[in-house]
Amino acid sequence: xxxxxxxxxxxxxxxxxxxxxxxxxxxxxxxxxxxxxxxxxxxxxxxxxxxxxxxxxxxxxxxxxxxxxxxxxxxxxxxxxxxxxxxxxxxxxxxxxxxxxxxxxxxxxxxxxxxxxxxxxxxxxxxxxxxxxxxxxxxxxxxxxxxxxxxxxxxxxxxxxxxxxxxxxxxxxxxxxxxxxxxxxxxxxxxxxxxxxxxxxxxxxxxxxxxxxxxxxxxxxxxxxxxxxxxxxxxxxxxxxxxxxxxxxxxxxxxxxxxxxxxxxxxxxxxxxxxxxxxxxxxxxxxxxxxxxxxxxxxxxxxxxxxxxxxxxxxxxxxxxxxxxxxxxxxxxxxxxxxxxxxxxxxxxxxxxxxxxxxxxxxxxxxxxxx
Numbered sequence: 001x002x003x004x005x006x007x008x009x010x011x012x013x014x015x016x017x018x019x020x021x022x023x024x025x026x027x028x029x030x031x032x033x034x035x036x037x038x039x040x041x042x043x044x045x046x047x048x049x050x051x052x053x054x055x056x057x058x059x060x061x062x063x064x065x066x067x068x069x070x071x072x073x074x075x076x077x078x079x080x081x082x083x084x085x086x087x088x089x090x091x092x093x094x095x096x097x098x099x100x101x102x103x104x105x106x107x108x109x110x111x112x113x114x115x116x117x118x119x120x121x122x123x124x125x126x127x128x129x130x131x132x133x134x135x136x137x138x139x140x141x142x143x144x145x146x147x148x149x150x151x152x153x154x155x156x157x158x159x160x161x162x163x164x165x166x167x168x169x170x171x172x173x174x175x176x177x178x179x180x181x182x183x184x185x186x187x188x189x190x191x192x193x194x195x196x197x198x199x200x201x202x203x204x205x206x207x208x209x210x211x212x213x214x215x216x217x218x219x220x221x222x223x224x225x226x227x228x229x230x231x232x233x234x235x236x237x238x239x240x241x242x243x244x245x246x247x248x249x250x251x252x253x254x255x256x257x258x259x260x261x262x263x264x265x266x267x268x269x270x271x272x273x274x275x276x277x278x279x280x281x282x283x284x285x286x287x288x289x290x291x292x293x294x295x296x297x298x299x300x301x302x303x304x305x306x307x308x309x310x311x312x313x314x315x316x317x318x319x320x321x322x323x324x325x326x327x328x329x330x331x332x333x334x335x336x337x338x339x340x341x342x343x344x345x346x347x348x349x350x351x352x353x354x355x356x357x358x359x360x361x362x363x364x365x366x367x368x369x370x371x
Contacts, residue, residue: 003088003093003098003101004100004101005101007098007101007102008101008102008104008105010075010078010079011071011072011075011101011102011105011106011298012105014071014072014074014075014078015067015068015071015105015109017071017074018067018070018071018074019060019067019071022060022063022067023056023060026056026059026060027052027053027056030051030052030055030056030059031048031049031052034048034051034052034055035048037132038051038135043135047135050131051128051131051132051135053124054124054125054127054128054131055124055125055128057117057120057121057124057125058121058124058125058128058256061113061117061118061121061256063329064113064290064294065293065294065297065325065328065329065332066297066325066326066329068106068109068294068297068298068301068325069297069298069300069301069321069322069324069325070301070322070325071298071301072102072297072298072299072300072301072302072305072321073301073304073305073318073321073322075102075301076301076302076305076306077305077314077318080305080306080307080314085306085307095302095306095365095368096365099298099299099302099365102298102302103295103298103299106291106294106295106297106298107291107292107294107295108291109291109294110290110291110292110293110294110295111291113290113291113294114260114287114288114290114291115260118259118260118287119259119260119261121256122256122257122258122259122260123259125256125257126257129257149171149172149173149174149184150170150171150172150173150174150175150179150182151169151170151171152169152170152171152172152179152243152248153167153168153169153170154167154168154170154241154242154243155167155168155242166189166190166191166192166194166197167189167190168187168188168189168190168239168241169187169188169190170182170185170186170187170188170205171185171186171188172184172185172186172205173185179245179248180206180207180208180245180248181204181205181206181207182204182205182206183203183204184203185201185202185203185204185205185214186199186200186201186202187199187200187201187202187205187212187239196222197221197222197223198219198220198221198222198223199219199220199222199227200214200217200218200219200220200237200239201217201218202214202215202216202217202218202237203215203216203217204216207241207243207244207245207248210240210241210242210244211238211239211240211241212238212239212240212241213236213237213238214234214236214237214238214239215235215236216234216235217233217234217236217237218231218232218233218234219231219232219233219234219237255279255280255282255283255284256283258280260284260287263280263283263284263287264284266280267280267281267284278339278340278341278342278346279340281346282336282339282340282346282349282350283336285346285347285349285350285351286332286336286349286350288350289350289351289354292351292354292355292358293328293332293353293354293357295358296328296354296357296358296361297325297328297357299357299358299361299362299365300321300324300325300328300357300360300361300364301321301325302361302365303321303360303361303363303364303365303368304317304318304320304321304324304364305317305318305321306365306368307368324360328353328354328356328357331353331356332353332354335348335349335350335352335353336349336350
C-alpha cells in the first residue's frame with residue numbers, strides 16, 4: 001500500500017509538472033496570437049491577457065492525452081534513473097501490479113477532467129467567443145435550439161431603408177437538417193434604438209442566394225396605431241439576409257462548447273427540432289471514453305520506458321513512446337471525423353481508439369514481463 005501511494009504521488013508530481021510547462025507555453029503562444037489578431041483594435045494588455053486566459057484551457061484540454069504520455073515518460077524515466085524500478089521488481093512486484101496505482105490515478109484524473117474540467121472549458125470557451133466577437137465585429141448571428149423550437153438572429157443587410165438595418169429575430173417550430181428551410185416561422189424585425197417595427201408569420205421560409213423566400217406569409221407593420229388593419233397577406237415574399245448555410249451551421253458551435261452534463265438535453269433538443277445530432281453524440285461518447293484514453297496513454301508510455309537506463313536506447317524508446325501516443329491521438333481524431341460524418345457508428349468512433357491503445361500497451365507490458 002505504501003509503495004502504491006508513493007508511485008501515485010510521483011505520477012501526480014510528474015503530471016503537474018508537464019501540465020504546468022504546457023500551460024505556460026500555450027499561454028505565451030496564445031498571447032502572441034491575440035496580439036496579432038487584435039493588434040488594430042486598441043485593446044489593452046489586460047484585455048489580451050484575459051482573452052488568452054479564456055482560450056488556453058480549451059487547447060490544454062484537447063492535448064490532455066499527449067500530456068498524459070509525456071507524464072508517463074517523465075515518471076518511468078525518473079524511476080529508471082534512480083534504479084527504483086530495479087528495486088521494485090526485485091521486491092517481487094510485477095510490472096502490471098506496479099502500474100495499478102498510476103493507472104488508477106490516470107482514470108481519476110480523466111473522470112475529474114470530464115466531470116469538472118469539461119464544464120469549465122465550455123464556459124471559458126463561450127466567454128472567449130463572446131468577448132472576441134465584441135472586440136472584432138459585435139457578433140450578429142446566433143442560433144438556439146430549445147423545446148419551443150429553433151431561434152435564429154441575423155443582422156439585416158444595410159440597404160438604406162427602414163427595413164434594411166438593425167436585426168431580425170427568427171423563430172420556427174421546426175427546420176430541416178441545416179436550418180435553411182424553416183416551418184411555422186416568425187420574423188420579428190428590429191430597428192436600432194426604435195424597437196420592433198415589423199412582424200412576418202409564414203408557413204415556410206427557405207434561405208436561397210442571400211434571401212429568405214417565404215410562402216403563405218402575413219406581414220404586420222408595427223409602427224402604426226393598428227397593425228392588424230394594416231396587415232398584408234402574401235402568397236410569396238422575400239427578405240434579405242446575411243445568413244448562409246455555413247454561418248448557420250457554425251452558429252451551433254462546436255460540441256466542446258457545451259458542458260458534458262448538458263449534452264444529453266441539447267442532443268434531445270436538436271433531434272426534436274429536426275437537426276442531426278450525430279456530431280454531438282460522437283463528442284459525448286468520446287468524453288465518456290476520455291478516462292480510458294488517459295489510462296491507455298499511460299500504459300503505452302510504460303511499455304516503452306519501463307526499462308533500466310543501463311540497457312541503453314533510452315532516447316529511442318522515448319521517441320517510440322511519443323510516436324505511439326501521437327499515433328493514437330491522431331487515430332482518435334480521425335475516428336471522430338468518421339463518426340461525425342456518419343461513416344462509422346458512434347460507439348466505434350469513440351471507444352475503438354482507446355481499446356486499440358490499451359491492447360497495444362498490454363501487449364508491450366506482457367512482452368516486457370516475459371523478457
